[in-house]
Amino acid sequence: MSRKRIGLMLSVGRLWAMSRPFRLGCRSRTPGFSPGARDLVVYERRRLWHWLYERERLEYHTMDLRAFLKRMGLGR
Amino acid sequence: MKKPMRVKDFAALQAWLETRLDVIRCVSFDVFDTLLARCIEPPDDIQRRVAVLLAEKIGGITPDAAFEARRAVEWELRRAALSDGLDHECHFDPLAESWVARLIGHPDPALVGFVHRAERELESLALTAKPGALALLEWLRAQGVRVIAVSDMYLSHDHLAALLADCGLGGLLDRLYVSSEFGLGKYSGRLHVRVLELEGQALEGLTPAQVVHVGDNLVSDMRAPMQLGIRGIYLDEREERLRRRRQTLSAEMAALGGVWPGRRFFEIVDYRMEQDAACQAACADFFHHYGAHVLGPAFSTFLLGLIEKIEAVKPDKLFFLARDGYLFEKMYARWRELEPDRKHWPEPVYVYASRRVVATASVAEGLSPEQAVVAFYNPKQQGLLSVLKTFGLPVEDFADLAREQGFADLAEPLHDWRDPRLLAFLADERVQTRIRSIGEISRERLRRYFEQQGFFASERVALVDIGWNGTIQKFLRDSFGKRPDYPDVHGWYFAFVAAMHGDFGMGDRIEGLILDARRDDSYERAPMDFEEIFEQGARSGEGTTLGYAEQDGQVIPVLKDDRAPDRQGEIACNPLIEHFQAGVLDHLEHFHAAWRLTGHHATEIKPYVLGLLERAVVYPTREEVREISRLVHTEDFGHDHTLDIGVISIRYFDLLRPHGLYRKLRNQPWKFSAFAHFGWTLPAWLFRLMHLLDVRRRS
Numbered sequence: 159m160s161r162k163r164i165g166l167m168l169s170v171g172r173l174w175a176m177s178r179p180f181r182l183g184c185r186s187r188t189p190g191f192s193p194g195a196r197d198l199v200v201y202e203r204r205r206l207w208h209w210l211y212e213r214e215r216l217e218y219h220t221m222d223l224r225a226f227l228k229r230m231g232l233g234r
Numbered sequence: 235m236k237k238p239m240r241v242k243d244f245a246a247l248q249a250w251l252e253t254r255l256d257v258i259r260c261v262s263f264d265v266f267d268t269l270l271a272r273c274i275e276p277p278d279d280i281q282r283r284v285a286v287l288l289a290e291k292i293g294g295i296t297p298d299a300a301f302e303a304r305r306a307v308e309w310e311l312r313r314a315a316l317s318d319g320l321d322h323e324c325h326f327d328p329l330a331e332s333w334v335a336r337l338i339g340h341p342d343p344a345l346v347g348f349v350h351r352a353e354r355e356l357e358s359l360a361l362t363a364k365p366g367a368l369a370l371l372e373w374l375r376a377q378g379v380r381v382i383a384v385s386d387m388y389l390s391h392d393h394l395a396a397l398l399a400d401c402g403l404g405g406l407l408d409r410l411y412v413s414s415e416f417g418l419g420k421y422s423g424r425l426h427v428r429v430l431e432l433e434g435q436a437l438e439g440l441t442p443a444q445v446v447h448v449g450d451n452l453v454s455d456m457r458a459p460m461q462l463g464i465r466g467i468y469l470d471e472r473e474e475r476l477r478r479r480r481q482t483l484s485a486e487m488a489a490l491g492g493v494w495p496g497r498r499f500f501e502i503v504d505y506r507m508e509q510d511a512a513c514q515a516a517c518a519d520f521f522h523h524y525g526a527h528v529l530g531p532a533f534s535t536f537l538l539g540l541i542e543k544i545e546a547v548k549p550d551k552l553f554f555l556a557r558d559g560y561l562f563e564k565m566y567a568r569w570r571e572l573e574p575d576r577k578h579w580p581e582p583v584y585v586y587a588s589r590r591v592v593a594t595a596s597v598a599e600g601l602s603p604e605q606a607v608v609a610f611y612n613p614k615q616q617g618l619l620s621v622l623k624t625f626g627l628p629v630e631d632f633a634d635l636a637r638e639q640g641f642a643d644l645a646e647p648l649h650d651w652r653d654p655r656l657l658a659f660l661a662d663e664r665v666q667t668r669i670r671s672i673g674e675i676s677r678e679r680l681r682r683y684f685e686q687q688g689f690f691a692s693e694r695v696a697l698v699d700i701g702w703n704g705t706i707q708k709f710l711r712d713s714f715g716k717r718p719d720y721p722d723v724h725g726w727y728f729a730f731v732a733a734m735h736g737d738f739g740m741g742d743r744i745e746g747l748i749l750d751a752r753r754d755d756s757y758e759r760a761p762m763d764f765e766e767i768f769e770q771g772a773r774s775g776e777g778t779t780l781g782y783a784e785q786d787g788q789v790i791p792v793l794k795d796d797r798a799p800d801r802q803g804e805i806a807c808n809p810l811i812e813h814f815q816a817g818v819l820d821h822l823e824h825f826h827a828a829w830r831l832t833g834h835h836a837t838e839i840k841p842y843v844l845g846l847l848e849r850a851v852v853y854p855t856r857e858e859v860r861e862i863s864r865l866v867h868t869e870d871f872g873h874d875h876t877l878d879i880g881v882i883s884i885r886y887f888d889l890l891r892p893h894g895l896y897r898k899l900r901n902q903p904w905k906f907s908a909f910a911h912f913g914w915t916l917p918a919w920l921f922r923l924m925h926l927l928d929v930r931r932r933s
Binding site: 201222226 | 236237238240450452456457468470472475476479480483487490492493494497500501503504507520523527531755756757758841842844845846848849850852853855857915919922923924925926927929930
């Protein structure tokens with residue numbers, strides 16, 4: 159049995175790629191399941207930002223550093 | 235100052251606690267996003283949804299106005315708490331009372347009760363215990379450690395306790411502290427101070443150093459307790475945090491419309507299904523998984539569309555047509571159970587009808603050439619033999635008459651639909667007399683059967699089926715449409731391709747809710763490119779209806795004999811179909827919860843469902859092709875053979891001759907399955923493009 163099965167979530171890139179034949183082949187007038195190139199870029203850019211920038215983790219390390227400095231007698 | 239402490243999951247937390255059990259006497263947990271996870275983000279969306287429900291209940295008020303009123307009341311309560319020297323906490327009880335009073339101008343305990351029930355129901359649908367939380371709490375209690383929960387939350391203690399109980403954590407907590415009850419928050423440290431005082435009464439001599447507090451908020455759950463000497467532990471579940479952010483982003487994108495609302499909707503369904511251990515275990519079976527992840531979204535969206543149609547048209551009865559209406563009836567029954575407060579539910583009736591029995595009844599006044607050609611839509615048609623079988627006419631009764639008109643072989647395919655022999659055969663009065671007598675008997679039995687089911691006693695009814703051509707609706711109208719008591723009949727189908735007889739003048743009284751060829755939306759076409767899988771997924775295990783018989787004064791259906799070779803194949807596949815359907819029903823549970831939480835309409839989520847269907851039909855995996863090819867599909871409208879869903883083998887070399895390849899695959903029931911073995915999607919993508927170009931050229 160294949161371990162990796164496709165579930166309910168399709169990536170927006172895949173949705174966009176699947177919609178291309180409809181745009182090229184029948185010039186569909188409806189957006190259908192195409193996420194739209196501009197929206198796709200917005201979504202992926204923000205998703206990447208969320209992945210890279212984690213405020214919580216940054217705050218945690220700041221607290222950690224302050225506690226370290228305090229223990230060293232260097233912080234307030 | 236102690237070093238801040240973080241753990242990445244409950245297992246790491248347990249390992250950390252295990253080495254300190256001699257010191258720790260009490261472990262305190264944050265509730266939301268620590269012990270419990272929400273399937274919908276941001277949490278404000280639940281409040282918005284309650285505002286929508288309240289606005290609907292009151293009437294004459296917009297959801298936005300209702301939500302703004304709630305915000306205003308909440309703000310006033312928080313300001314009042316601050317002016318009383320407390321933290322800016324508010325309690326849901328006065329909030330609900332003031333909110334309702336502000337909207338309708340006077341207090342209304344019944345509406346306040348409605349708000350409480352709605353908030354409770356939606357929170358309960360949204361929340362689940364996090365994986366590992368239950369096991370950790372049980373372990374702590376077994377070690378003799380006191381376990382408490384401390385939450386910054388506007389809901390009351392009892393309300394939150396009930397939610398924890400719904401998630402299976404209720405009995406595992408020694409005590410629950412909620413900020414709304416004290417007017418004090420964790421973020422200021424004042425709630426932690428109060429908790430220490432009260433816990434000190436329960437555990438004599440308890441010191442802050444003997445308490446550990448765990449949570450996901452750095453200020454409330456770590457910095458504030460640490461300043462009091464409590465060991466604060468930051469629960470740093472990165473995947474969970476990213477999931478929440480992703481869902482919040484999806485919620486923002488959903489406001490754009492298009493495919494986004496559906497994608498956000500199924501993100502909620504997907505998360506709920508992941509948390510459902512029973513569903514996950516069942517999904518190890520391929521057919522259950524396929525039912526839950528491919529057919530489930532499609533059929534559930536169809537059902538939601540059906541519910542919306544019922545709301546708009548208000549039929550007296552719903553007739554689910556055998557055999558493919560079988561699953562839809564089960565889904566409808568389950569939806570009714572899940573919506574106990576709803577008043578108008580048309581009575582469901584499962585009727586044994588098939589294209590064959592209504593076709594036979596429709597020839598009670600003779601068979602015209604225009605009617606006869608419906609038998610030729612199947613590529614495997616066998617000419618006059620198919621015509622006779624389609625209309626349930628005994629071959630032996632017509633064989634001699636056919637020979638007289640030049641039919642040497644009745645099974646010879648007729649590619650010219652105006653074949654002179656066929657026209658002469660149908661123009662023969664002896665043929666028509668015989669046809670009429672058979673048709674009249676059949677029509678009378680069909681009339682009595684439908685009368686028994688209350689069809690003619692209703693003013694407005696709807697037929698529900700997988701659809702395709704609406705043949706049963708057409709032939710019913712042809713047979714009985716002139717009767718004065720013929721009801722206003724609507725046809726609500728999964729798909730309506732309108733190929734055989736157009737929409738036969740039905741207009742908006744016939745509709746394909748997922749696919750309707752009259753909409754001319756090519757994105758909808760995936761179900762048309764593999765009809766068999768949807769028929770298989772929805773069908774009952776019984777044979778098709780061949781006719782009716784009399785028994786004890788009642789008309790009963792006569793089904794195809796289980797000993798027939800094609801039935802044998804079907805019966806062997808019935809267990810697989812049951813797995814499909816169990817998966818669909820599993821999906822429906824979570825689909826319904828997501829619908830309650832978001833209130834999306836079927837049309838809003840359909841674009842994403844079409845994407846899921848396009849993926850499944852055009853870009854199947856090897857496993858999907860292998861397993862689905864095991865199914866036996868019978869064609870029982872004028873044909874008795876089984877359809878081979880199996881795959882034609884193609885190679886890379888075939889891709890160099892695209893026209894030859896296209897001709898080879900064009901009439902295959904699942905042409906796109908031929909590309910699955912390549913392991914990448916470009917060949918199928920190119921073939922899809924070629925296919926759509928061909929469809930456009932033909933239209």
